[in-house]
Amino acid sequence: MGGVEAEARWNIIQRVKRVLHTEKLEIGYENGKPARKVISRGLNLELRQGEFVCLVGPNGAGKSTLLRTLTGLLPALSGEINLDDNPISSYSRKELAHQLSVVLTTPIEVGAMTVRELVSMGRFPYTGLFDRMSDHDWQVVDEALEMVGIKDFGGRMVHKLSDGERQRVMIARALAQEPQVMVLDEPTAYLDLPGRVAVMSLLHELARDHGKTILTSTHDLDQALRIADKLWVMSLNGEISSGAPEDLALSGEFQRVFAGERVQFDAVQGHFSLKEENEGVALLEGEGLARLWTERALKRLGYRVDLDYQGKDEPLRVAVFDGGDGLHWLIATEDGHEAFASLGEMADYIKKNRVLKT
Amino acid sequence: MGDNKQQAVQTSNRKGRLWIFAILFLVLLLVVALNLTLGSVRIPLKDILGTILGSPGIKDSWVYIVRSYRLPKIVTAILAGIALSASGLQMQTMFRNPLADPFILGINSGASLGVAIAIMGSTMVGGMFLPAVSSFGELGIVLAASVGSGIVMALILLAGRMVKSPTTLLILGLMFGTATGALVSLLIYFSSPEKVKAYSVWSYGAFNGVTWQQLKVMAPVIVFAIGILAFLPKGLNAMLLSEDYAKTMGLNTKRMRVLILLSASILTGTVTAFCGPIGFIGVAVPHIARNLFKTSNHKILIPAVIVIGAIVAVAADLLAQMPGSQLVLPINVVTSLFGAPFVLWVVLKQKRGGTSFNV
Numbered sequence: 001m002g003g004v005e006a007e008a009r010w011n012i013i014q015r016v017k018r019v020l021h022t023e024k025l026e027i028g029y030e031n032g033k034p035a036r037k038v039i040s041r042g043l044n045l046e047l048r049q050g051e052f053v054c055l056v057g058p059n060g061a062g063k064s065t066l067l068r069t070l071t072g073l074l075p076a077l078s079g080e081i082n083l084d085d086n087p088i089s090s091y092s093r094k095e096l097a098h099q100l101s102v103v104l105t106t107p108i109e110v111g112a113m114t115v116r117e118l119v120s121m122g123r124f125p126y127t128g129l130f131d132r133m134s135d136h137d138w139q140v141v142d143e144a145l146e147m148v149g150i151k152d153f154g155g156r157m158v159h160k161l162s163d164g165e166r167q168r169v170m171i172a173r174a175l176a177q178e179p180q181v182m183v184l185d186e187p188t189a190y191l192d193l194p195g196r197v198a199v200m201s202l203l204h205e206l207a208r209d210h211g212k213t214i215l216t217s218t219h220d221l222d223q224a225l226r227i228a229d230k231l232w233v234m235s236l237n238g239e240i241s242s243g244a245p246e247d248l249a250l251s252g253e254f255q256r257v258f259a260g261e262r263v264q265f266d267a268v269q270g271h272f273s274l275k276e277e278n279e280g281v282a283l284l285e286g287e288g289l290a291r292l293w294t295e296r297a298l299k300r301l302g303y304r305v306d307l308d309y310q311g312k313d314e315p316l317r318v319a320v321f322d323g324g325d326g327l328h329w330l331i332a333t334e335d336g337h338e339a340f341a342s343l344g345e346m347a348d349y350i351k352k353n354r355v356l357k358t
Numbered sequence: 359m360g361d362n363k364q365q366a367v368q369t370s371n372r373k374g375r376l377w378i379f380a381i382l383f384l385v386l387l388l389v390v391a392l393n394l395t396l397g398s399v400r401i402p403l404k405d406i407l408g409t410i411l412g413s414p415g416i417k418d419s420w421v422y423i424v425r426s427y428r429l430p431k432i433v434t435a436i437l438a439g440i441a442l443s444a445s446g447l448q449m450q451t452m453f454r455n456p457l458a459d460p461f462i463l464g465i466n467s468g469a470s471l472g473v474a475i476a477i478m479g480s481t482m483v484g485g486m487f488l489p490a491v492s493s494f495g496e497l498g499i500v501l502a503a504s505v506g507s508g509i510v511m512a513l514i515l516l517a518g519r520m521v522k523s524p525t526t527l528l529i530l531g532l533m534f535g536t537a538t539g540a541l542v543s544l545l546i547y548f549s550s551p552e553k554v555k556a557y558s559v560w561s562y563g564a565f566n567g568v569t570w571q572q573l574k575v576m577a578p579v580i581v582f583a584i585g586i587l588a589f590l591p592k593g594l595n596a597m598l599l600s601e602d603y604a605k606t607m608g609l610n611t612k613r614m615r616v617l618i619l620l621s622a623s624i625l626t627g628t629v630t631a632f633c634g635p636i637g638f639i640g641v642a643v644p645h646i647a648r649n650l651f652k653t654s655n656h657k658i659l660i661p662a663v664i665v666i667g668a669i670v671a672v673a674a675d676l677l678a679q680m681p682g683s684q685l686v687l688p689i690n691v692v693t694s695l696f697g698a699p700f701v702l703w704v705v706l707k708q709k710r711g712g713t714s715f716n717v
Contacts (some may be wrong), residue, residue: 073602097608109454110598112654124596125608131592131657177607 018085019068019180019213025079027062027069038077039065040238047181047215052207053242054224055217057234058258063217064105066234067185070100070215083181087334090350097125102185103170107163113170115161118156119144122176125187142180144175147210148202164195171202175212184207184216196220221258225249233257279354280313281306286320292329294320301350316350375658389672391437394428396676410666427566430573432672435565437573438629439639439671441580442468443663444587445625446640447647448618451594451656452515456704457528459641460626463514464535465507466637469630470561471538472506473499477557478549504627510534511623515615524625561635562688565675576632583624584664586617591656594618599653607676632683636689638675638697643667 030036039062047053055063068074072088081088093098096220101122110118116324122144123137133141145151153161158169166189175180181217184203188196198289200223204214207229214231224231224307225245233248234240235257241248248254279302286294295305298318309315318334329340331349340346394406401409401420406415407484409424436453460466476499518528546554568576593614596604601611629636648654648660674696678687 036713071606073605092608093610094608100606102603102606104600104602106600107675110654112648112652117653117655118599121596121607124592127592129589129592131595226572235578302652347590 019049020047021082023080027065027079028077042077047213049213050211051229052204053215053230054228055232056224061234061236071183094125100181101174101179103174103187105186105189113158115156118158119172119176122173143175144172148172163190172282196324279303281309282316284318359713386669393676404471430570431566434568435671435675436668437666438537438633440664441625442640443643443667445622447644447663448622452618461637465510465626467535467538468506468510468634469503469627472502474542475503478545478553478560502633503631507627508623522649563636563690568632579628583621588619594656638693642700
């Protein structure tokens with residue numbers, strides 16, 4: 001008995017069950033201008049049970065189009081989407097709603113409705129014509145509220161919630177549909193930083209602890225890298241590469257897809273940073289925190305701090321020391337040095353000199 | 359603990375709602391009773407029941423006034439109030455726009471054009487294709503008004519898929535209204551004076567003048583369209599979120615839209631045919647219902663707009679008779695005098711210019 005359960009659990013952990021996969025899927029729009037716009041073709045994607053997958057890519061790559069196609073809101077141009085190895089075209093809308101639920105980007109605008117009422121809408125595919133809720137239906141609703149951590153919000157009005165709380169409610173609504181797969185389109189788009197972190201870790205939890213299969217698009221690459229089981233990286237030409245975040249970082253996939261934008265992927269730190277202009281090398285003297293933050297300021301200004309620089313070009317020589325009355329910075333010049341009492345002043349001097357040089 | 363509290367909140371909500379419904383029914387009874395007693399001839403309240411039942415010792419003239427004039431008028435008002443409010447509610451949800459209603463979106467004008475063609479078109483086409491109103495009959499007018507409103511509603515619906523902004527949609531409705539108004543003017547220009555008179559009397563709007571005979575057509579048609587609506591609260595609730603959400607919840611949104619279109623245009627068309635174009639009840643009553651019951655749930659809103667719609671229409675008719683005077687105003691004057699400021703208030707109350715249904 002326990003063996004079977006353990007095995008089932010191991011299967012979920014191993015993510016052996018293929019829940020959704022596409023075969024040579026072609027996505028895009030028809031009847032538009034131009035008449036047929038293909039965004040992506042030949043997609044062979046796969047979602048396994050209990051997996052938390054983040055879809056990332058530059059703006060305009062077609063992330064929303066892909067998600068809309070996978071959820072059946074937009075017809076595929078060609079190819080097949082399979083749910084449990086059956087093409088989704090063989091499911092009725094209602095049957096599909098039992099398997100798959102969504103959270104969309106656009107904030108909803110219903111006012112006079114309690115949280116519990118809204119979440120109970122997730123039971124629509126299960127209730128009859130007149131939407132009579134059974135005790136079991138209400139139980140599922142309350143469980144969904146509990147899973148997203150808003151158990152005590154049931155009686156509150158939806159329009160009085162914060163954006164982050166409302167997004168939790170929408171996730172609870174999607175959970176109340178008891179789907180195998182949840183698809184979310186930029187669920188953190190309207191949230192502040194703590195809100196974004198909270199929603200992403202909630203999704204991560206739902207996949208890890210409740211075996212839900214979750215696919216979400218996000219702009220939050222840092223978060224996605226840290227938290228997702230797998231990433232789908234969509235590039236501007238519509239290609240999608242899929243893999244563990246770490247593998248994609250190692251293979252240089254991130255650098256390639258996001259090349260040309262104003263950020264670059266820092267493969268050492270594992271996050272995105274401002275693209276550095278290469279102004280040359282700086283030699284830095286100093287210690288401790290003061291050294292650390294001076295180094296960051298120099299990096300921001302486009303200098304690479306090198307300890308044993310052997311090149312021909314004259315490096316920028318910077319020193320930081322504590323003069324007893326606070327920190328001081330020195331920059332070597334042709335005829336001596338310039339002194340500064342703050343990094344801001346030093347930065348201004350460097351920028352001014354750069355302008356004068358050109 | 360939390361569950362118990364929520365359960366308690368829910369039962370207290372349900373009790374509160376039942377109370378509001380009970381009070382609304384009393385108010386309805388009150389306005390109906392007032393409407394029966396007041397008017398150019400005052401009939402004491404205590405004699406009303408006797409008059410209806412035909413008890414001995416009641417003046418014959420009273421019996422005539424109540425049975426052939428006031429009662430059919432009140433029944434008409436109740437039916438029209440229900441129909442306009444229900445159609446307004448459906449349209450506000452479908453267009454996701456708190457200002458949508460048959461009058462504002464120009465659907466009434468479509469009905470007007472249909473009726474104008476039915477009454478006056480015979481002059482233009484020499485009576486060849488369209489029979490005159492006498493031979494056309496009540497059902498013909500209902501049909502003409504319904505087809506007219508249906509066509510405009512379908513046009514608005516098409517436009518609504520392309521433009522998302524509620525303001526643009528309202529302007530579109532206004533344009534449809536102006537265009538159909540121009541066509542009606544054209545018909546009037548070429549029509550004989552008596553037909554023009556018949557049309558303009560119709561266009562003032564009135565609950566009186568509908569006979570028991572005509573009610574035999576009006577009532578079943580409205581009951582039928584409300585019957586369609588009775589099957590829609592679940593779908594309407596889903597569409598509150600958005601059409602995309604509704605689809606992913608398994609709703610057939612295309613069929614839903616057709617059913618709403620059908621129900622709303624039959625309701626609007628029928629009322630417009632029999633009572634003339636009556637404004638503002640359709641936009642105002644759903645708002646009153648949402649504010650009173652503090653909910654957007656159509657399972658509660660549909661019965662709510664039915665009762666409130668009946669109250670508002672009967673009360674408007676009461677005001678139109680200017681109690682204490684011999685003057686009777688057209689219904690449209692009353693609904694517009696109260697309705698226009700109401701719409702202004704709704705527009706100003708909207709925060710961030712959104713399409714929210716917040717109360």
